[in-house]
Each structure stands twice: as C-alpha cells, then as structure tokens.
Amino acid sequence: MDISPRIQSSFDRQSLMQTLGARLVETGDGTVTITAPILPTATQQQGFGHAGLTFSIGDSAAGYAALTMMSEHQEVVTAEIKINLLAPAMGDLLIAYGRVIKPGRRLIVVSSDVYAKTDAGERHIACLIGTMIPVDL
Amino acid sequence: MDISPRIQSSFDRQSLMQTLGARLVETGDGTVTITAPILPTATQQQGFGHAGLTFSIGDSAAGYAALTMMSEHQEVVTAEIKINLLAPAMGDLLIAYGRVIKPGRRLIVVSSDVYAKTDAGERHIACLIGTMIPVDL
Amino acid sequence: MDISPRIQSSFDRQSLMQTLGARLVETGDGTVTITAPILPTATQQQGFGHAGLTFSIGDSAAGYAALTMMSEHQEVVTAEIKINLLAPAMGDLLIAYGRVIKPGRRLIVVSSDVYAKTDAGERHIACLIGTMIPVDL
Amino acid sequence: MDISPRIQSSFDRQSLMQTLGARLVETGDGTVTITAPILPTATQQQGFGHAGLTFSIGDSAAGYAALTMMSEHQEVVTAEIKINLLAPAMGDLLIAYGRVIKPGRRLIVVSSDVYAKTDAGERHIACLIGTMIPVDL
Numbered sequence: 417m418d419i420s421p422r423i424q425s426s427f428d429r430q431s432l433m434q435t436l437g438a439r440l441v442e443t444g445d446g447t448v449t450i451t452a453p454i455l456p457t458a459t460q461q462q463g464f465g466h467a468g469l470t471f472s473i474g475d476s477a478a479g480y481a482a483l484t485m486m487s488e489h490q491e492v493v494t495a496e497i498k499i500n501l502l503a504p505a506m507g508d509l510l511i512a513y514g515r516v517i518k519p520g521r522r523l524i525v526v527s528s529d530v531y532a533k534t535d536a537g538e539r540h541i542a543c544l545i546g547t548m549i550p551v552d553l
Numbered sequence: 554m555d556i557s558p559r560i561q562s563s564f565d566r567q568s569l570m571q572t573l574g575a576r577l578v579e580t581g582d583g584t585v586t587i588t589a590p591i592l593p594t595a596t597q598q599q600g601f602g603h604a605g606l607t608f609s610i611g612d613s614a615a616g617y618a619a620l621t622m623m624s625e626h627q628e629v630v631t632a633e634i635k636i637n638l639l640a641p642a643m644g645d646l647l648i649a650y651g652r653v654i655k656p657g658r659r660l661i662v663v664s665s666d667v668y669a670k671t672d673a674g675e676r677h678i679a680c681l682i683g684t685m686i687p688v689d690l
Numbered sequence: 691m692d693i694s695p696r697i698q699s700s701f702d703r704q705s706l707m708q709t710l711g712a713r714l715v716e717t718g719d720g721t722v723t724i725t726a727p728i729l730p731t732a733t734q735q736q737g738f739g740h741a742g743l744t745f746s747i748g749d750s751a752a753g754y755a756a757l758t759m760m761s762e763h764q765e766v767v768t769a770e771i772k773i774n775l776l777a778p779a780m781g782d783l784l785i786a787y788g789r790v791i792k793p794g795r796r797l798i799v800v801s802s803d804v805y806a807k808t809d810a811g812e813r814h815i816a817c818l819i820g821t822m823i824p825v826d827l
Numbered sequence: 828m829d830i831s832p833r834i835q836s837s838f839d840r841q842s843l844m845q846t847l848g849a850r851l852v853e854t855g856d857g858t859v860t861i862t863a864p865i866l867p868t869a870t871q872q873q874g875f876g877h878a879g880l881t882f883s884i885g886d887s888a889a890g891y892a893a894l895t896m897m898s899e900h901q902e903v904v905t906a907e908i909k910i911n912l913l914a915p916a917m918g919d920l921l922i923a924y925g926r927v928i929k930p931g932r933r934l935i936v937v938s939s940d941v942y943a944k945t946d947a948g949e950r951h952i953a954c955l956i957g958t959m960i961p962v963d964l
Contacts, residue, residue: 498909525911659933662774680791705869746879
C-alpha cells in the first residue's frame with residue numbers, strides 16, 4: 417500500500433477523520449482509499465453508522481482522489497456532492513474508494529463508493545458523485 | 554422553542570450528534586432546527602468545519618423534519634441527499650433548518666439550509682435536498 | 691412582465707426550447723421564469739410529461755437566472771444539477787421558476803422549482819438545485 | 828443486439844424519445860443502451876446538445892435498466908436523478924448506458940453514463956445517478 421506524504425499530511429489535519437477513527441490506507445493516481453470503523457460515537461438512532469459517517473469518509477476519499485492530480489500549491493474543496501445510500505452501515509469496517517471521474521482545471525468530478533466489510537465479505541452501502549474545486553494556497 | 558419528545562428521544566440515540574456537540578433546538582410540523590458548534594474535533598485540513606459536519610446536521614435536520622409528519626410506529630432513513638456548499642463553515646455556531654418539501658406515503662422529499670452564525674449575522678453555507686423513506690418499527 | 695433582451699436572444703438560440711414549445715416569460719435580477727405546454731411530442735410512456743421536459747425547462751430557467759447576474763461577455767453552462775420529481779407532470783402548462791441561490795465568480799449555485807398549472811391551481815412537481823459555471827465568450 | 832419487447836413497447840410510447848430521434852439499441856439484465864443524434868432541434872445556445880437532451884436519454888436508459896429487473900405488472904418512475912456534465916455534447920451520436928446499481932423492492936438505484944461518439948472515438952460527457960420507484964399498473 418502506497419501513501420502520498422502530501423495526502424497523508426493533509427489528512428492528518430482533518431480532525432474529523434481522527435474523531436471518526438478514519439485511516440488513509442492507499443493513494444494512487446486519481447484514487448484514494450479511506451477506512452473507518454463504526455464507532456459507538458458515530459451512530460444514528462438504530463445503532464447503524466450515521467449517514468454523516470459514511471458521507472464524511474466518502475467525501476474525503478473523493479476530495480483526496482482529486483488532490484492526487486493537482487499541483488503542490490493547491491488544495492481542494494467540495495463544491496457539491498450527492499450520496500445515495502444503498503444499505504445500512506453495519507459491519508466491522510467501512511471502506512471508501514474515491515476516484516477522479518473527470519479532471520479539469522476549474523472543476524474535478526469525483527466519485528466514491530463505500531463498502532461495509534464483514535466476515536461475509538464487502539457490501540456496497542453508498543455511492544457518491546460530486547464536484548471538487550481547486551483552491552490556490 | 555417547542556421540542557417534540559419523540560424527536561428528542563430519537564435524536565438522543567444518534568450518538569454522532571453528541572460527538573459533534575449538536576443540539577435539537579426546535580421541532581415544528583414538518584420542520585426541525587439543529588445547531589452545532591464547530592468543534593476542534595470536526596474540522597477539515599484548513600481548520601474550517603468539515604463538509605461531513607455540515608452534512609451530518611443538515612441530514613439529521615431534514616430526516617427529523619420528515620419524522621415530525623409520520624406515525625408513532627415509523628422511523629425514517631435517508632435514501633439520498635445532495636449538498637451544495639456555498640461558503641466555508643467558519644463561525645461560532647452552525648444552524649441547520651430542515652423542512653419537508655413534499656410528504657408522501659413512500660417517499661418524503663426534504664431540504665435543509667445550513668447557516669454559520671457569527672457576530673456579523675448568519676451566513677448561508679449549504680443547501681441540501683434529499684429523499685427520506687419511512688421504515689416500520 | 692419584464693424580459694432582458696440578452697436573455698431572450700440566448701433563449702431563442704436554444705432550439706430545444708422551441709422544440710418543447712417553451713417560452714421565456716420573465717427575467718429579473720437573479721430570477722427567470724420559463725413556461726412550456728406538455729406537448730404530445732414530449733411525454734413519457736404513461737402520457738405524462740417526460741422528466742426530460744421538466745428537467746429541460748428547469749435547467750434553462752436556472753441557467754438563465756445565473757446569466758442575469760453576469761457580464762455581457764459571459765455565457766453560462768451547467769456543471770451539475772439534480773432534480774427531485776414530486777408529482778407527475780400533468781396539466782395545462784408547466785412553469786419553471788429559476789433563481790440564484792449563491793452568485794460567485796467561479797461557480798453560481800442555482801435552483802428551479804417547476805409547477806404544473808391546471809384549473810385547480812399550481813402544483814409543485816419538481817425542484818432542482820445545481821451549479822452553473824461562467825464561460826467567457 | 829438483444830432488445831426486450833416489453834422495454835421496446837414502453838420506449839415507443841415515450842414520445843419525447845421520438846422527438847429527440849432516440850433509439851433503444853440494447854437491453855440486458857439490469858442494463859439498457861439508448862442512442863440519439865444531436866438534432867438541430869435539440870441544441871443549447873452555442874449549438875451543442877442541450878443538457879436536457881443528454882439528461883433525457885440518460886434518464887430513460889437508467890429507468891429502463893430498472894424496468895428490466897421488475898415484474899410484468901410494474902412500471903417505473905424517476906424519483907430523483909442528478910447529472911454531472913463532463914464535456915459539451917458535440918459529435919455524431921450520443922450513447923447512454925443505463926444500469927442498475929442496487930435493485931430493491933421499494934427503490935432501485937440506477938446510473939447512466941453518456942458518451943458522445945465522433946470519428947475520434949467516444950468521449951464521456953455526463954454521468955447520472957438516481958432513484959427509480961416501481962409503480963403497479
């Protein structure tokens with residue numbers, strides 16, 4: 417597993433990722449993978465992972481996927497993103513696979529697919545598509 | 554400020570809301586207001602509130618707005634929701650105003666508008682539109 | 691009813707609007723209203739207006755709302771837009787009310803609400819939120 | 828190329844598809860492909876295909892992909908769908924590939940990817956993700 421120091425450094429400054437117990441597990445060229453447990457502090461009313469948890473790691477994975485394709489002097493912020501929830505967030509670990517659909521100078525279109533891992537395998541629980549915008553540092 | 558005991562009870566079981574310091578401050582007929590500070594534990598890499606924070610309270614406010622219009626024997630889950638981020642989440646307090654756009658037996662279309670409050674007033678930082686589905690308990 | 695010549699001129703070049711029988715009926719400062727009949731040539735399989743009809747006038751109303759706030763040397767294109775359909779498109783006339791939610795130099799966040807008019811009044815059939823980007827001519 | 832008679836029959840009743848010159852070219856198990864030319868009657872102001880054209884065939888391909896997985900006594904309607912536009916709709920032919928992401932009894936999550944074909948190949952111009960709901964006939 418290969419991790420870009422630049423992405424790791426930015427990820428470490430996202431305190432919400434630490435609060436959620438999220439980890440950056442892989443960065444590629446236009447792809448980023450983030451995992452998170454379903455902590456007892458991140459649930460909705462039925463005890464499943466809150467949509468906000470799934471969204472947060474999905475959004476960060478998508479954003480960092482965009483960042484892998486940008487210059488050292490740029491950051492990225494989310495302009496908009498939509499999540500379709502496919503199944504409840506239950507299991508041992510959530511895994512968000514972010515990737516760039518379409519790079520661009522002004523806009524980067526990105527997606528994330530989030531899976532819940534259990535002993536039985538990985539279940540697709542959410543898909544996100546959004547737009548990231550570069551911000552000069 | 555009027556708060557439905559039923560909504561409060563469900564909200565209290567959403568551990569993510571407590572983790573984020575969120576509070577249920579008003580419930581009406583098809584409307585719910587939730588506030589949250591921007592805790593040092595909920596930021597993105599630049600120190601602003603993470604999109605996941607804004608999303609989480611916006612999603613919960615929208616979902617609970619739907620729940621105010623449903624029977625006692627039903628819960629609600631998010632099928633999909635999209636967020637457009639209008640400005641950075643910076644300020645003293647975030648306020649999410651959820652409301653029902655279109656009630657329905659099978660689907661409830663909802664929206665949330667999230668504002669960041671500072672001494673200078675309230676700034677519109679995000680709008681969400683989504684679909685909630687009723688779940689029988 | 692006040693109509694900006696610049697918006698009218700661009701609208702007249704959108705041949706799809708003519709194909710759908712759409713008319714530009716009002717332009718304001720950050721707002722545009724477009725109407726269209728439900729032509730027999732624009733239906734889905736049950737005879738109601740196709741989602742593509744509702745989308746098309748909603749998207750154009752939103753885009754032109756953005757254009758009202760831009761310089762003479764700019765056009766606008768849709769980066770992304772989401773539609774929630776609230777009720778079937780049936781009635782005498784569809785009316786799309788586009789407006790700017792958040793102007794910006796790089797992105798303009800816009801919305802459209804589409805209503806179906808009948809003798810009984812106006813029924814809310816769709817809401818759209820999207821992002822427009824300025825393009826220099 | 829294999830085409831389900833049931834899908835073809837419903838498609839033939841969507842008059843908007845005929846207006847746009849669209850053709851159903853393939854139906855599979857959870858997949859549907861629709862093509863359309865960029866007619867001079869379906870453009871936006873710069874002469875490219877209107878977002879409404881791209882949306883219309885993308886939405887129909889996604890909806891019919893859902894219909895391939897449903898019983899004979901059901902129809903499908905769009906609850907919501909979002910489109911991200913990646914490039915201008917220019918070329919000889921638009922091709923929309925619809926597929927089911929997640930089937931369900933109450934909701935079917937679907938996607939469409941739309942490509943513009945030219946002599947130089949196929950260019951990805953739009954991606955859509957949405958929710959279809961079954962309707963009993």
